[in-house]
Amino acid sequence: FSGLDSLPAARDLPDAVLSVVSDYLLASEEDPRRNRYLGASMGVEKYFGIKEERSHDSFPASGIRGPWIHLLQYHPTKALAFVLRVFNHSTHSYTHAGLNRQLEPAWEIELAFADGSTRKQWCNPRLWNLYRGFSVGPYVLQSLLMAFESWLLGYAKDYPQQVDSVLVDILRRSESGALAAVVASVATAHPHAAGEALLVLLSARDYIRLDLGRRAAERQAAALSGMSSGLQPEHKVYNAARKAADGLPHRRESLEDAITRLQLGPFSSRVHVILDRHKAALPQIG
Numbered sequence: 001f002s003g004l005d006s007l008p009a010a011r012d013l014p015d016a017v018l019s020v021v022s023d024y025l026l027a028s029e030e031d032p033r034r035n036r037y038l039g040a041s042m043g044v045e046k047y048f049g050i051k052e053e054r055s056h057d058s059f060p061a062s063g064i065r066g067p068w069i070h071l072l073q074y075h076p077t078k079a080l081a082f083v084l085r086v087f088n089h090s091t092h093s094y095t096h097a098g099l100n101r102q103l104e105p106a107w108e109i110e111l112a113f114a115d116g117s118t119r120k121q122w123c124n125p126r127l128w129n130l131y132r133g134f135s136v137g138p139y140v141l142q143s144l145l146m147a148f149e150s151w152l153l154g155y156a157k158d159y160p161q162q163v164d165s166v167l168v169d170i171l172r173r174s175e176s177g178a179l180a181a182v183v184a185s186v187a188t189a190h191p192h193a194a195g196e197a198l199l200v201l202l203s204a205r206d207y208i209r210l211d212l213g214r215r216a217a218e219r220q221a222a223a224l225s226g227m228s229s230g231l232q233p234e235h236k237v238y239n240a241a242r243k244a245a246d247g248l249p250h251r252r253e254s255l256e257d258a259i260t261r262l263q264l265g266p267f268s269s270r271v272h273v274i275l276d277r278h279k280a281a282l283p284q285i286g
Helices: 009-010 015-027 032-037 052-058 069-073 076-096 139-158 164-175 177-189 193-203 205-225 237-245 255-262 268-281
Strands: 106-113 118-123
Touching: 009 015, 009 069, 009 268, 015 069, 015 106, 032 069, 032 076, 052 139, 069 076, 069 139, 076 139, 076 164, 076 177, 076 193, 106 193, 118 139, 118 177, 118 205, 139 164, 139 177, 164 177, 164 193, 177 193, 177 205, 193 205, 193 255, 193 268, 255 268
Parallel strands: none
Antiparallel strands: 106 118
16 A cells, blocks of 8 residues: 555455555544554644554655555546545544644635535645645655546546546535645646636635645745655655656646636636625725
8 A cells, every 4th residue: 555566456456455445544533543542643644534554654655656546547436436535534534533633723615516506625724735745644645645636637638528527526525625626736737628627616715825825835846755865765766756746837837827717718707707706705995
């Protein structure tokens, strides 16, 4: 679950891999080891519902670590359900578990969909920036998010007519702003193929602000991806993957830029309706 040699198992035995991965990674509230060592733990894994001893083997985080990218490539439906399960579990632990709170709280953010339905997600800057490795969180979750983004970017390139519905479905099913951030990244890279997803994200002003903060932090990416160089030979492989991801053109842009581009196409009038709604919600001056 943390090295480079998981392709055959992920490709040929996905059910076996997924049947044990939850027990391997996820800490339940009833786990006696979790309850026993919560007070002595020095890491952040306990806040994310991850078994502490599992995360350290995933440093440095990378999208090519573990079976995640292979599961997504060969068994996308099963892998997507798994990703949603992991991050809904992690979000519940971060926001609801009865722990001595030492991390900043998340807050609820409501998304609005074209059919009139809504979805509340939990987010803060820590969760939004987790997929980029800019914030502190379990390395195994960072690696899973990086693999998820890499797969979605490839899917958007290969299936531009289908990616929008996939992104909207993720937003509908997820309770985590960490996954919304990945959706935002892919939609920013492909704004005209992801119009519906961008409109959903635009309905949440906090996500626009959080992504502006992410863009400002991008200049730190090169330094962060090279921090572990030379510690172990395989780290060079992981760092190379991180640097390649850091150099993607859309890293220099934000949701705000993607929304601007969306106004140059058939979604223009719908963008203006949402912008007018946000403007009307502003407090009166004077």
